[in-house]
Amino acid sequence: MAAAGGLDVVLVGPPEQLEGSGLEVIPAHQVVDMDADPGTSVRRLKDSSVVRAAEAVRDGRACAMVSAGNTGAAMASALLRFGRIKGVVRPAVACPFPVPGRAAPTVVLDCGANSDCTAAWLLQFARMGAVYARTGFGVGEPRVALLSIGEEAGKGSALVKEAFELLSDTAWQARAGARFVGNVEGRDLLLDRADVIVTDGFTGNVMLKTAEGVAGVIADQIILLADSSPEARAGADLFFPALMGLYESFDPDNTGGAVLLGVRGVCTISHGSSGPKAIANAIGVAQELAAAGIVEQIGAAVAG
């Protein structure tokens, strides 16, 4: 075991690829492909790195797991090996979105674990999201919003209308130390409107990938435009250093990745394209969440 950035890191994977790192290695000889079906893979590939990593957390050899592989498989491993926190009906994927001008990101959940949800699950997502905003990002009294397609209470799907009623109840807000601020819309995602946005896993995943897709296409187009003329090239050379700050603020490398909330352990998921900085950041976030006792705090929140 060696220290990396002050943390003890254990690597899980094929030993022949990991030797020489100087870090402790837990051997795992199977790989879940990025496109493989998560549930099937995790059941069949018991010697895969995500399954072994989840077992290391379960067995107390690590306080948290970090994966940049198949998201679904990492989630499934964590769910199956950690188990659910008592009282949690459905674990949910929480993703932090950067908000320009604000230190804390907006946490959106569920971003993909549960395609079909009930209003009661959304209320529990709100409770878990409030814990994450407080524990992970230091937000004192998290503002919780419901994703809809209009700001008024009566707007949205049948699910959202029912969830609005449940979320409006002041009793859960008082217990959670959170405040329900009503509906927000897709356009509010990167604005300072809420600390937590609650939605079903289908809509949340579409929102996440739409945001990433639009930002990515714009970034690609800006890079192409730099070569559209000598003036553009000269301007880009001067302007891009400033632009890099914006790029980095939207870069998933800097947000620590998604977290599966509601399971009995910490599991964070980074982008498949994560570089060293993203992985180091994700490890730091995972360690902080574990040290802050997020599992115990969620347990208390859903029991309340």
Place this chain on the structure above:
Amino acid sequence: MAAAGGLDVVLVGPPEQLEGSGLEVIPAHQVVDMDADPGTSVRRLKDSSVVRAAEAVRDGRACAMVSAGNTGAAMASALLRFGRIKGVVRPAVACPFPVPGRAAPTVVLDCGANSDCTAAWLLQFARMGAVYARTGFGVGEPRVALLSIGEEAGKGSALVKEAFELLSDTAWQARAGARFVGNVEGRDLLLDRADVIVTDGFTGNVMLKTAEGVAGVIADQIILLADSSPEARAGADLFFPALMGLYESFDPDNTGGAVLLGVRGVCTISHGSSGPKAIANAIGVAQELAAAGIVEQIGAAVAG
């Protein structure tokens, strides 16, 4: 009646505000506020501009209506005054999204008319969307995709899985002259993956507003960054002319706005922030759709 850009335009609204335009005016003395409830407003404000405009189309005084006001009220007016096309279960809002490097946009529907949908409705949206892609944008054999949270057939909500089955049937594709290309994800919105993306009105509206919101925040941040240092300012002055082309390609002013498909008339909706160019463009699109007989074509498509 006077010609504007080769088209005869009729204005609908308060006569005192419209006099002197030289165009024919249909008086309407009430206004539906941007935030007003659409259904209630349209029922109560029978002398509002959206209701009078819809009546002008219904009565043959105009071939199409264009509104940049309260979207829901324009849709409700069109639905109530035009009526549905025979065989159409639910009209849907279709929004064109620009695709860099491709002339035709990707049409997403439903973008907000129906929050809760059945799989059969999504199939009908596919039929109507294919007609719109062909009639509005000249796409010979539109590629129709289903919005989901994974590319594989089994991914997504119960609604999406059922819709996937219906859309996979080759009979409707042959009749519609369209091709079902499977699931796409949020990140595919601005890529050349499909000509038509089908989804329920809740998810479609979240996708639309997320895309607009992210693009808007990035644009705002880029403008702020130009003043972050003298170098950035100098670079921005040289680079922004190239960047304007990108901005304009994403500008809703240039896409002609949303269209309500499935009603017995043409109704296009522009952004509330529309400038003269956006309105002129929307009028042109509306006229073209009417001239191409999109109502009749949708009637034939849903009967087939």
